[in-house]
Amino acid sequence: MAVPARPVEGSPVDATWGGVVHDGVVAMDIQCGTFALSWAGSALSVSTGVTFPRAFAAAPIVATSVVNQVGTPQPRLVGSVGSLSAAGFSFQGVETRETAVTAGMFCHWIAIGPRA
Numbered sequence: 001m002a003v004p005a006r007p008v009e010g011s012p013v014d015a016t017w018g019g020v021v022h023d024g025v026v027a028m029d030i031q032c033g034t035f036a037l038s039w040a041g042s043a044l045s046v047s048t049g050v051t052f053p054r055a056f057a058a059a060p061i062v063a064t065s066v067v068n069q070v071g072t073p074q075p076r077l078v079g080s081v082g083s084l085s086a087a088g089f090s091f092q093g094v095e096t097r098e099t100a101v102t103a104g105m106f107c108h109w110i111a112i113g114p115r116a
Helices: 015-026
Strands: 028-036 045-051 061-068 077-082 088-095 105-114
Touching: 028 045, 061 077, 061 088, 088 105
Parallel strands: none
Antiparallel strands: 028 105, 045 088, 061 105, 077 088
């Protein structure tokens, strides 16, 4: 990360300077993404692995949210994060209405943890 020039008294503070100071003090990283859930035939469960774009210094906190495309059934999917590490996590989901889902489901995730 490029470090901008230190602010001079009386001049406006460049927003990037504040970001650099914040990142140095807090030393946290926030990453997010989306992945499609691939259902096999009439299976009621799904499992997939996610690799973070940048590894964290230690395992982060991860939150997930399952969404569907317009026009697809609204399954009641219960999901959980497993095998969490600094490099990634696994996601397991189970459809609780016992109605097979074949396509159109996505999972959004956000991870907050120590910057490597």
